Amino acid sequence: MIYYLILPVFSLLLLTLQIGVFDVLFFGKIAPEISLILVVYAGFFMNIMRGGVLSVLLGFCMDSITGVEPGFFLLSYTLLFLICKVVASNIYVRGKIFSLCFTFVCALFEKLLIVLMYKVLYGMNVLSDIMTVSFMQAVITALFTPAFFALFLRLEGLLNAWESKLPDRL
Amino acid sequence: MAPPKRSYTVITALILVAVFFVSFSLYFKLPEKTGFFTKIVLETSVSLGNFVNAAFSSIDRGWERYVLLVEREREIKKLEDEIAPLKREVNDCREMSLECVRLRKLMGVRDIITFPAIAARVVEKNRLSVFRTVLIDKGTTDGVEIGFPVVATRGVAGRVIEVSWNVSKVLLLVDYNSNIDAFIQRTRYQGVLQGRDRAGCELKYVQRSADVRVGDVVISSGLAGVFPKGLLLGTVAAIDKTETDLFQGIRVYPSTDITRLEEVLVIVKKAEDR
Numbered sequence: 001m002i003y004y005l006i007l008p009v010f011s012l013l014l015l016t017l018q019i020g021v022f023d024v025l026f027f028g029k030i031a032p033e034i035s036l037i038l039v040v041y042a043g044f045f046m047n048i049m050r051g052g053v054l055s056v057l058l059g060f061c062m063d064s065i066t067g068v069e070p071g072f073f074l075l076s077y078t079l080l081f082l083i084c085k086v087v088a089s090n091i092y093v094r095g096k097i098f099s100l101c102f103t104f105v106c107a108l109f110e111k112l113l114i115v116l117m118y119k120v121l122y123g124m125n126v127l128s129d130i131m132t133v134s135f136m137q138a139v140i141t142a143l144f145t146p147a148f149f150a151l152f153l154r155l156e157g158l159l160n161a162w163e164s165k166l167p168d169r170l
Numbered sequence: 171m172a173p174p175k176r177s178y179t180v181i182t183a184l185i186l187v188a189v190f191f192v193s194f195s196l197y198f199k200l201p202e203k204t205g206f207f208t209k210i211v212l213e214t215s216v217s218l219g220n221f222v223n224a225a226f227s228s229i230d231r232g233w234e235r236y237v238l239l240v241e242r243e244r245e246i247k248k249l250e251d252e253i254a255p256l257k258r259e260v261n262d263c264r265e266m267s268l269e270c271v272r273l274r275k276l277m278g279v280r281d282i283i284t285f286p287a288i289a290a291r292v293v294e295k296n297r298l299s300v301f302r303t304v305l306i307d308k309g310t311t312d313g314v315e316i317g318f319p320v321v322a323t324r325g326v327a328g329r330v331i332e333v334s335w336n337v338s339k340v341l342l343l344v345d346y347n348s349n350i351d352a353f354i355q356r357t358r359y360q361g362v363l364q365g366r367d368r369a370g371c372e373l374k375y376v377q378r379s380a381d382v383r384v385g386d387v388v389i390s391s392g393l394a395g396v397f398p399k400g401l402l403l404g405t406v407a408a409i410d411k412t413e414t415d416l417f418q419g420i421r422v423y424p425s426t427d428i429t430r431l432e433e434v435l436v437i438v439k440k441a442e443d444r
Contacts, residue, residue, distance in 0.1 A: 020222050065296070
């Protein structure tokens with residue numbers, strides 16, 4: 001239960017860090033999309049309920065803060081989470097190289113969804129515009145993946161330990 | 171008896187699929203009013219952002235001063251060179267403005283309608299997102315509403331697309347979703363200025379035969395009812411005339427540098443003005 005109570009605050013804090021701090025550190029030129037890494041992590045290692053709620057919440061918060069097409073991030077993050085879940089149930093996903101490559105593919109897939117959305121909704125072809133910028137960002141996001149996976153694993157461990165101790169305290 | 175684990179997983183997956191389809195279909199058209207939970211997220215993110223930014227601002231300042239010092243020096247020299255002709259231009263403009271006022275009085279034409287404006291500070295900008303938006307620190311309590319135009323010192327910055335109590339989301343003019351009715355100031359040819367992200371903007375639907383030159387100023391036409399007439403949008407940077415195309419491809423360089431937006435003015439327009 002504690003997990004679901006902490007989740008909204010954690011999601012907002014994560015996105016604030018993603019938007020604000022990395023913007024300062026890298027002059028807004030390049031930065032990892034931590035929220036996407038977390039969605040991939042949730043798909044790989046968390047159970048479907050917890051991971052699903054986390055993905056939906058992150059998508060909603062992204063939509064609220066930066067989204068222009070309402071519901072886009074909600075849709076893409078949930079879709080990516082489900083894809084990751086399917087992949088994790090069939091393939092060994094704990095390898096660093098695999099997680100790195102898979103996050104890269106997910107980052108590109110997310111951008112392709114944007115291209116597709118513009119094509120379907122407005123008939124605009126923005127493939128070259130978006131991909132030239134997004135390719136490097138996908139690479140950076142992928143490179144940061146192992147480090148953030150280790151961090152999320154540790155955070156999840158701490159949270160689980162705290163949750164298991166909670167009834168004793170009460 | 172409890173259901174097997176596999177069916178539990180499938181049910182949850184189906185619920186998630188349903189959630190995003192329902193959400194997406196609900197949001198498919200831009201809502202007239204911002205949702206309650208969106209408002210909560212906007213408000214909290216800005217509060218959290220302020221807290222985090224306060225912690226990092228000193229690092230930011232030191233970092234920026236150190237690394238951008240050379241660039242600033244170059245910029246100052248360049249600006250000094252630019253100032254001299256501009257001073258002459260200012261003097262010319264002043265003369266022309268006085269002349270214009272005199273002519274208006276003479277013709278009995280009513281003065282241009284000026285709208286009240288609200289000054290706002292940009293509190294969050296995500297320069298890495300494909301969607302080009304910024305958050306400003308004014309909301310419904312200050313009188314901001316969805317659709318209000320937002321201008322910076324050099325011209326149009328965008329328009330308000332979502333409002334919370336103390337925060338508003340501004341769609342910048344370089345976003346792909348931004349469409350502003352505009353015309354070329356010199357020749358009065360009309361078109362639609364569409365955002366092109368990092369490539370600036372594109373003025374669409376201007377006939378191939380229209381007289382447009384690089385350096386022409388593009389201003390808002392005031393026809394779509396969002397932006398008042400005559401606001402500076404940008405300058406023509408490149409023109410592409412293909413024999414087979416009906417319209418010209420006009421690349422426009424926005425007058426406002428959206429990467430350096432700090433303070434903006436939200437133009438207050440009443441419903442009947444829009």
